[in-house]
Amino acid sequence: MSSSHPTAATPKPLYRRFSDIFEAGFSVDWGIGSFLVISHVLVLLLTPIAYIFAPAGLWQVMLAWTLIHAFIGALSTTVYSHRLIAHGAAKDVRLPTHIIFLALQLFAVQGSVRRWSAQHVIHHSVDKTGQHHLDPYSATWFSTSWRNFLWSHMLTYLFNHPFSREFDAALKAKAHPAIVWQDKHYLPLIIVANFVLPIGLGIVLAGWLGGFCMLLAGSAGFVLAQHNTWTVNSVTHMWGFKKGLMSSAQNNYVWLGPLGEGNHHADHHDYPRDFRNGFGWSGWVLDPTRYAILALRGLGLVQGLNRASRWQEAQIIARRKVRDTKAKSRSVIWQQWEDKLATLGDEWLAAAKAWDQFKLEKTRLTHQIRQAGADSMAAARQRMDVTQEELMRDLRARREDLRAEMQQARQRLKARREEFFTALGELKQANMAVA
Template sequence: MHAPAPKVPRPRRSRRKHTSEPVREARESKIVVAADVEQNAAAEKAAVFASFEPDQLKWANVDWIVVVWMAAMHAGALAAPFFFSWSALGITIFLHWLTCSIGICLCYHRCLSHRSLKLRNPSRFFCLLAGVISGEGSPLMWAGTHRIHHSKSDQPGDPHSPMEGEFWSHMMWLFVNHSKDMRAMMDRRFCPDLAKDPLLQFFDKTYGLWLIATGVALYAAGGMPWLLWGLCVRMCMAYHSTWFVNSATHLWGYRNYQTRDESRNLWWVAILSYGEGWHNNHHAHPKLARAGHRWWELDPTWYAIKFLRAIGQAYDVDDRVPAVGAESTETDL
């Protein structure tokens, strides 16, 4: 009997999968495309920042629509005392609160720009409309500009830093014209989450018509007194109270938090702007729905948010109250 032949072990197959040439090329192509996309995004952001530099304000680049509108509103405000009535004063006070506190502070600023809360309809529609008739810009333009401000606060590229001059930060920055291409870049790079919203697109396209309709409605309801007070005086008050947040609260006041910019808390601006003057609080913790962090820092806009939440029209409200001096979360928009 013959002994069985010894078994020769078969060579083990390697489990490593060899990447085919087409697959490797596809991967490398994706890496190149991703790098190009990132580079293009960085270039577009740099172009947007550069478009807000003070040297962009030249005769060839002035937004004359804004200049004429602002001049007309201030001229109307100067004429308003000659057309005074108590009802005109009343409608001015009401519309100032509605457009500034509800439209700008609550909706444009805390809801859209920082996503501090969400709104259900019909409140969302009416809060957006209140912001539109404030005359401070369309929702997309306002939110995009504000996000740019936070990303470059008091640095080159900040749309309205007093480091570039007090008067520049207060209003001169508004007179720089931005092309449609530049607006598209702003939407792509700073508010892509908002630019896809059909309601915001609607208000962006019809913005000017709402301002004209507001003037017509005021004149029809109360004649020249309501037009001059309810439109011109009210808008000028709203403009300057908002602009003081850009200028004064980066120059004067106290600080609860250490931030990378010069933001300050300024009580009289907080009164004029329904709580927005607690600006150092906001820059330290921009995503919070409340601007007043100490018990005596009154924030009327926060009270409106609490009311909307109580009736089910506001939700996902970021109502945290950080300890004064707590670490800043300013990069969390």
């Protein structure tokens, strides 16, 4: 695994030491700071004791509660706070989806959905605006890696950040009434979900000691859910195999922990609105959150998923390849190959665009056939079905032609892509021959 290497997208460090941030207007958030420190210390110190002294049979309930709690907290964050709300990955999120996930997200203990998503919008928007000092969990502010890791992973939450108009606007933009309601009542709601509920359950099952044990089990659950999210901000912005174009994020293909969000963070930063978190086959294998969103669509709870077109994907991948190959090539070799690579890249993109257009036509045609089918049934009932049936025949014939044309377009796309990658391989050989 390669460590991160500076590129145009990696800004210069802003601070040398943690204490430098006070001059920039930061102050300690004593409320959230003490809550995070105390809950972590208590979970680490008291959990083993709780398991040792737990009333008979309760340890299984404690373990199950911790795991379910962590899973619910993590999934509600990745599916809802992140992809659906921060990034608008679906054009239509139905009211029951909002209500269910706003309740589940209380178990994440990472701030209200409104605040979480507004912070995350800023985390991405600095990729375009270049205002890296606004990134709430930047992994590039400090000149040393260990400070960047600690800051982006957890320390950022212990401080009040200076007011910014950008954050204020991002917060106000998340204006769905259910999201605003959860934000307003966040404190009592998380107390009920994370403290009253497990303590009450424990008391019912095994008295006051049971209540104490279940409190720790629940707290361990939200601590796990918190670190699940935080590793995306720290680990995947610092280590990986494939650097993205827009940010310090990297694809590392191994960090399955955050329900798929850690594997393809570079892809995600390069096309954030996508309901998927990674391109290509590895995105399919390593992205459980995508399955959850597809299941929601299957249930009719979300509609109109956004995804990068083949052309957009190809453009991102080709630009990364050209950047990396140029950086590794001797300048004399690069000059010989630059034009050829650009031409092959353009041909690949043109083939991808053609494919996208066929795909669009197929979607339109399917819709038309469905509509014509419904119309002709209505017409048949009124005994005037001739023109409808003709239309249906034409549409079906076009669909047959389209199938064959799409087959060819797919082959062309594959061939152009292969030519581009073959040229990259030959360029590599040319570099090695000179060496």
